[in-house]
Amino acid sequence: MNIVVLVKQVPDTYSERTLRAADGILDRAATDPVLDEINERAVEAALQLTEAHGGEVTVVCMGPASAADSIRKALSMGADRAVHLSDDALAGSCAVQTARALAQVIGGLDHVDLVLAGNGASDGRVSAVPAMVADVLDLPALTHARQITVDGTTVTVRRETDRGAVGLTAELPALISVSEKINEPRYPSFKGIMAAKKKPVTQPSIAAAGIAAAEAGLASALTTVTSVVPRPPKSAGQKLTDDGDGGAQIAVYLAAQKLI
């Protein structure tokens, strides 16, 4: 089965991330860019599926030139090839524009059985792109998967969210977004790192990908950031002195917060 994995380069989750004061856009220059961890899990899921069922893994990434490092990491893990959609005109794209652009690229690939994505990038946290891509491509969307099983042309996933677990089944082709619980991604082997150098990475222009320049980028985005306010610092909380009635005082506090 041939699998497309959508990957995104994001600022290192473990570093301090800030928004630019001028336009409210994430300040990417301030941190080290890395392959989003959730995408490593999506790549791992794709590799496990192709190891079990055969087929190839194509990585699709929309992002600036520096995203080549993240693509290389996915190839080092074992993906076979990549498409890197990179054009200054795409900068500032909203979720809908991004989904349309990614769908154009995926639509141009031969015989795709499955599209895998993370359930949400750690930078924007919009977490809508996978479902939007499925919508544009008219594929069933099986989101928040923590387990994937493929049997013939049928795919079954176990969706797990804060509200509970659900089983979902669809016929291929389909799109699946994975949750953090799906697997532990492998470390690239040194052999994989050396081999990645020779794997094909195509870089279509937006015109070749079938994206109209007038519809791309910040100027025609459907969403606009109007203002940015830093999260207020954590308040100091309330200190209780335990004079033998500490437990009762905590109970009174929790009851006042309607927590008990």
Add this chain to the structure above:
Amino acid sequence: MLSTEEQAVVGTVADWVDREVRPVVRDMEHANTYPDKLIEQMKEMGIYGLAIPEPWGEAPVSMPCYALVTAELSRGWMSLAGAMGGHTVVAKLLLAFGTREQQDRYLPKMATGEIRATMALTEPGGGSDLQAITTRARRDGDSYVVSGAKTWITNARRSRLIALLCKTDPDARPRYKGVSILLVEHGPGLTVSKDLPKLGYKGVESCELMFEDYRAPGDAVLGGVEGRGFAQMMKGLETGRIQVASRALGVARAAFDDALAYAQQRESFGKAIWKHQSVGNYLADSATKITAARQLILYAAERFDAGQRCDMEAGMAKLFASEIAMQVALDAVRVHGGYGYSTEYDVERYFRDAPLMIVGEGTNEIQRNVIAAQLVKRGGLDRG
């Protein structure tokens, strides 16, 4: 300086150390646990094949890259760098001097880590004077009969291949002409002692090897010709010294990183302690020493790859890096104050691990002898 791919190799090991090693190392250290799972992951990544090219291996790297991988492993836990150091030296010995049969027999499985290798030089009666070793391999028909003892052999029990430095002709003059390297495997007549107790370097075993009428096949001599072992091992030790210098660099780096973080987080007299000049000076001096040690190691490693003689340069790197690692580890203890003496922190481990690199792989006194002799022989330092 490293290629993009080699930077990715070092970066992968750094990520692995941060995610898999640092969270568990303190418990493993204090329980003296052999790191089975970590070693398996190291095999999968390709750590054991770093020195082995095609047709036997798949992903060899340059000596500078190898040095920086070693330093990253050691930054997590020096014992991990110890679990692959001797292996690499033996791989380099096989590549440089082995017969094709010896290369074909060992290198493919060494590249995957299925066969691990170690070298046996030091004897209970002496370590530094290698020409005076007393382990004897006597030719008897189609085989060699080996008698003698070796000590401080790291990974002794888990290494299937041992590169044994021994005398095939004890009467040869000069003495080094009677030295050979025998490629031996575990079998009747070879006994491995219980683990030797150590100050640091926990988790991996260091043992004595006792040979008593042990029989090795006649084709076990490295390169197939007797009497070349001393020169072969001197070449192998260039790699060994760069490796040990890199271990020291990793320990120093770990100690410094912890000290730098702690000095920003801990406050006294109303400010972060790094702002007290006495503490800030430790950080400045440590970072300067580490940067210098790294450059010395890379200099020796580049000379090695260029095929130039680098015994003096590797010796300088080993001498300097190990001495500064001890200093940086002690200064990290000072920066941490009482916590630096606590086994609930990591810095006491760096302080116990650092001395190994001072006395191991040729004591620093021996390194100075090598450096001085080379300086006289070469007519001083290069002008370049």
